[in-house]
Amino acid sequence: MLRSIQHVEALSSRQISTTSMLLKNRAGKTKSTSNRTQLLTYEMAQKPHHIGVRKSWLTWHSQNLEEFRQSQPLVVAQDEVVRRFIRGFFPQNLVVSGNEIVIKRRGNVLIVAGFLQYSRRLDIRRIYWMFGFAEEFLSILLKQPVKLEMAFVESEEDVAYNYI
Amino acid sequence: MHRLTHVSTRNRSSLAEKLRNAVGGQDFGKAKQIVAGGSIAVKDEHGEDFRELYVMPKRKLRGQTQLEQATGRTEYKTRSRFDLMDRLTKRPPRSEEMDPEAQKWCDVWPAARTFASSVVPLPVRMGTRPNVEKRAPFKKEGNLELVKIPNFLHLTPPAIQQHCQAIKKFCTPFPPELLSNPSATCQHLPISIEYSTYIHQGTSIRDIRSRVVTMKIHVAELKLSENQMEKLIRLAANRYDEKTGKMTIITDRCHTRQQNLDYAHYLLTVLYHEAQKVEKWDELKNRTDALKVEFDGSNTKTKLIDLLEKAKLTPGLSPSAAGCGDQKSIDEFGEMWKAYRNSEETVEKTREYGRQMKKLLGIQQ
Structure with a gap:
């Protein structure tokens, strides 16, 4: 009995504690700089809800169509493998950290498109060799022909849509 | 991002x-x-x-x-870039070098390919801008949106023409009989086979839905007698469409399309031969067992003929119209009667029934 009275007293002194909202939604939000030096590509500048309206997808295949979902998880895993390989294999030539690599699938062919830059070092023979190696390696790994159709730009500024 | x-x-x-x-x-x-x-x-x-x-x-x-x-305390030798030779050998964009009027575009872009800004001599732009009057949409070089979308630069009208010319030697002319008379298709080609091939991305080209085969047979071309036809229709059940006169056989129980096709042909053969068989119990068939209500042998026919004969014998009642009540008009009425009895009753059909009956009996319309 006594304990319960104490309990009630303790309850009466309690209050609902409130804190400010934690606005954790960070997708598509870019932080601007005071001197407008932060580079934004078109892909970055458009918000996630603009996908399919203002910007299109970074992966093109038929496995996400109705009645064609036969190996969708495989496709997602393959995409990640390809993206990581390209990021790791062309570290000197990446544009915006290799976040914008387009993967297209046509028939049994996997096509990797996007942009690379040569501002640091232009070694044409080396690039040809690396393209050949990447194509061959990914073809063996994924058991299907892989084509690299990546275009070179002078520097990262060439893909800049805006500076904020 | x-x-x-x-x-x-x-x-x-x-x-x-x-x-x-x-x-x-x-x-x-x-x-x-x-x-x-x-x-x-x-x-x-x-x-x-x-x-x-x-x-x-x-x-x-x-x-x-x-x-x-x-x-200016010291002078330093300016050294050229270490990759200068590579930068010098870099080709200017092909779109600037090419003469779009003189060259063949099919040779430049022969097959499906990702958009390459250095090759395509079109001043294209893509992307949105909040205010297009102030700043033009994103340029061609380094435009990822142009890279993403599938393009049809390899399917220009001259390219398609070239392809058609190349494969023309493999084509045979369309049958001239069918060109002049399209309705004769079912006569010359009584069997049509439909199947679907599914093309989609993936390492496997198999699709289980491609095994389904639909075979359509124009039953009238089987040259069966009336009894045989009735038996075939009874065996085919709901696979026979009365309106079009076509029988549809859909086979999907085998694993491959070829097997299903063979099975469809087998089914057709079996149906055909089964329809031709005459069993003992076929003779037991009664008028009530027929698929359709027949005019011949019906109560209506006996009563009608009786009535017409009575009318002829009656001296005061002479048929006003010529030829009413003869065999030809009775047959004509019989056809109408059969159609009326074997289909859904509508207002028009009932009116037609009345009109025919008046005509048969020679009553003023």
């Missing part, structure tokens, strides 16, 4: 000051010079000398050389 950049600034960099001092920092304050020079003027909390460790590198640092260059 989000990219983190760590920009660290050294707020208290002593190195820069030391460099400035080394180059010609005579105008700096004395105290600063002492500190920068690594003097022993600074005491630590124990009162001992704080000897700052600073090892000047033997080579001149970048800032030092830049300052010396700027002030």
Whole structure:
């Protein structure tokens, strides 16, 4: 009995504690700089809800169509493998950290498109060799022909849509 | 899309000051010079000398050389870029070199390919801008949106024409009989086979739905007698469409399309031969067992003929119209009657029934 009275007293002194909202939604939000030096590509500048309206997808295949979902998880895993390989294999030539690599699938062919830059070092023979190696390696790994159709730009500024 | 950049600034960099001092920092304050020079003027909390460790590198640092260059103290040889040869051999964009009027585009872009801004001589732009009048949409070079979308630059009208010319030798002319008379298709080609091939991306080209085969047979072309036809229709059940006169056989129980096709042909053969068989119990067939209500042998026919004969015998009742009540008009009425009895009753059909009946009996319309 006594304990319960104490309990009630303790309850009466309690209050609902409130804190400010934690606005954790960070997708598509870019932080601007005071001197407008932060580079934004078109892909970055458009918000996630603009996908399919203002910007299109970074992966093109038929496995996400109705009645064609036969190996969708495989496709997602393959995409990640390809993206990581390209990021790791062309570290000197990446544009915006290799976040914008387009993967297209046509028939049994996997096509990797996007942009690379040569501002640091232009070694044409080396690039040809690396393209050949990447194509061959990914073809063996994924058991299907892989084509690299990546275009070179002078520097990262060439893909800049805006500076904020 | 989000990219983190760590920009660290050294707020208290002593190195820069030391460099400035080394180059010609005579105008700096004395105290600063002492500190920068690594003097022993600074005491630590124990009162001992704080000897700052600073090892000047033997080579001149970048800032030092830049300052010396700027002030003209020394002359430095300007060296060309180490990748100069590669940069010189770099080709200018092909779109600038090419003459779009003279060259064949099919040779430049023969097959499906990702958009390449250096090759396509079109002044295209893609992307949105909040205010297009102020700033034009994103340019062709380095435009990822143009790279993403599938293009049809390999399917220009001349390219399609070229392809058609190339495969023309494999084509046979369309049958002229069918061109002149399209309705004769079912007569010349009584069996049509439908199947679907599914093309989609993936390492496997198999699709289980491609095994389904639909076979459509124009039953009238089987040249069966009336009894045989009725038996075939009864065996085919709901596979026979009365309106079009076509029987549809859909086979999907085998694994491959070829097997299903063979099975469909087998089913057709079996149906055909089964329909031709005459069993003992076929003779037991009654009028009520027929698929359709027949005019011949019906109560209506007997009553009608009886009525017509009575009318002929009656002297006062002479048929007004010529030829009413003869065999031809009875047959005509019979056809109408059969259609009326074997289909859904509508207002028009009932009116037609009345009209025919009046005509048969010679009553004024």
